[in-house]
Amino acid sequence: MTILVDHADLLGIEAELKKASKNEKEVGFVVPQRNSFGHAFRDYDAESERQKGVMNFYRKNHSYQTYDFVKRLREEYGKVNRVEMSIWECCELLNDVVDESDPDLDEPQLEHLLQTAEAIRRDYPNEDWLHLTGFIHDLGKVLLHPSFGGLPQWAVVGDTFPVGCRFDSSVVHHEYFKENPDYNNCIYNSKYGIYSEKCGLNNVMMSWGHDDYMYLVAKKNNTTLPSAALFIIRYHSFYALHTAGAYKHFMNDEDVENLKWLHIFNKYDLYSKSKVRVDVEKVKPYYLSLIEKYFPTAKLKW
Numbered sequence: 001m002t003i004l005v006d007h008a009d010l011l012g013i014e015a016e017l018k019k020a021s022k023n024e025k026e027v028g029f030v031v032p033q034r035n036s037f038g039h040a041f042r043d044y045d046a047e048s049e050r051q052k053g054v055m056n057f058y059r060k061n062h063s064y065q066t067y068d069f070v071k072r073l074r075e076e077y078g079k080v081n082r083v084e085m086s087i088w089e090c091c092e093l094l095n096d097v098v099d100e101s102d103p104d105l106d107e108p109q110l111e112h113l114l115q116t117a118e119a120i121r122r123d124y125p126n127e128d129w130l131h132l133t134g135f136i137h138d139l140g141k142v143l144l145h146p147s148f149g150g151l152p153q154w155a156v157v158g159d160t161f162p163v164g165c166r167f168d169s170s171v172v173h174h175e176y177f178k179e180n181p182d183y184n185n186c187i188y189n190s191k192y193g194i195y196s197e198k199c200g201l202n203n204v205m206m207s208w209g210h211d212d213y214m215y216l217v218a219k220k221n222n223t224t225l226p227s228a229a230l231f232i233i234r235y236h237s238f239y240a241l242h243t244a245g246a247y248k249h250f251m252n253d254e255d256v257e258n259l260k261w262l263h264i265f266n267k268y269d270l271y272s273k274s275k276v277r278v279d280v281e282k283v284k285p286y287y288l289s290l291i292e293k294y295f296p297t298a299k300l301k302w
């Protein structure tokens with residue numbers, strides 16, 4: 001009798017679980033209201049210890065990212081002649097890396113990559129290129145790793161912005177740009193600066209960091225990922241454009257198309273950040289198969 005009741009109960013629970021997971025599939029990814037610290041996402045004014053670190057980060061980032069600095073680093077790291085390693089080897093290095101610019105997450109970066117990719121995979125099961133994009137979009141943070149680039153945080157992470165033209169007031173902690181030598185340079189501080197209307201984002205130099213670096217790595221290793229994937233990787237930290245709508249005057253038609261995918265991507269990049277762990281070993285074979293599909297060689301040049 002007892003056994004029967006237990007069994008019936010179990011059946012009930014199972015049915016509920018099935019219903020819940022069906023609902024989840026229908027509803028798709030639900031955007032959470034609070035980050036893992038209990039604050040609203042991307043609240044750069046919240047009072048907390050972490051926020052103080054973030055502010056300090058942006059003070060340096062905005063002061064030191066000049067046009068000349070970016071040009072030098074882009075040329076140097078664009079040679080991709082430092083290391084040869086597979087994407088998975090790079091992921092393992094990211095296990096030791098925490099991003100000091102991020103007000104929403106203090107987990108190792110591999111967690112963030114898997115959380116982003118798995119959230120996309122649930123809602124867009126057929127867009128395997130977008131799963132891989134989610135999985136590799138932040139790999140450029142390897143520049144922080146002591147055994148690799150060893151660059152300071154201000155030269156790797158944080159929101160990005162164009163250099164060579166006026167810094168828009170929608171960039172987070174815009175006030176720190178006053179410390180940047182380019183702020184008072186009349187060649188660089190007008191609306192268009194050294195660029196022109198609709199010149200295409202490809203011709204606009206962005207502050208140096210993990211986005212542009214990973215774009216260069218993917219491109220120079222002849223990835224077959226579509227143009228939208230490369231655009232996402234390259235501009236995912238460009239919140240002034242994709243969230244505030246600034247700098248649109250530089251976009252060409254292809255940028256306009258690609259921006260639609262970046263908007264989709266951003267939801268998962270930002271809101272999947274949580275303390276819920278993904279089982280790495282379980283999903284590893286899937287991502288390895290995507291890497292093989294979209295990268296012609298197993299070892300990449302970094």
Ligand SMILES: O[C@H]1[C@H](O)[C@@H](O)[C@H](O)[C@@H](O)[C@H]1O
Binds near residue numbers: 099102138157
């Ligand atoms: O990965 C980074 C990072 O987490 C930053 O805090 C954020 O500002 C960037 O936009 C993002 O790409």
Ligand SMILES: [Fe+2]
Binds near residue numbers: 137138210236237
């Ligand atoms: Fe990023």
Ligand SMILES: [Fe+2]
Binds near residue numbers: 112116138269
């Ligand atoms: Fe990210």
